[in-house]
Amino acid sequence: MWMRCPAVTCRRPFQVNQFKGYVPADYESGKITCPHCATVLTGDQNSTFLTHALLPSDESRFIEAESSGTAQE
Numbered sequence: 745m746w747m748r749c750p751a752v753t754c755r756r757p758f759q760v761n762q763f764k765g766y767v768p769a770d771y772e773s774g775k776i777t778c779p780h781c782a783t784v785l786t787g788d789q790n791s792t793f794l795t796h797a798l799l800p801s802d803e804s805r806f807i808e809a810e811s812s813g814t815a816q817e
C-alpha cells in the first residue's frame with residue numbers, strides 16, 4: 745500500500761509492505777518508518793512493515809490520484 749507521511753515537515757508519500765506474523769531480527773514489529781524523514785508510525789503489532797520511497801513518477805501519480813479522490817489507503 746501507499747501512505748502519506750503525517751509529519752507536517754514531510755507529508756511525502758511512500759510505499760509500505762506489510763508482513764503479517766513474520767518479524768525479521770533486524771526489524772521491530774508494528775513500526776512503520778518514513779523513508780524520507782524517519783518518522784515512526786505505529787501499525788499492527790503482529791506485522792512487520794518495510795517501507796520504500798516511491799519513484800518520482802509514482803510519487804506524482806499518488807498526488808494526482810489523491811487530488812482526484814482515488815488514492816489508495
Ligand SMILES: [Zn+2]
Pocket residue numbers: 749750751754755756778779780781782783
Ligand atoms: Zn516523512
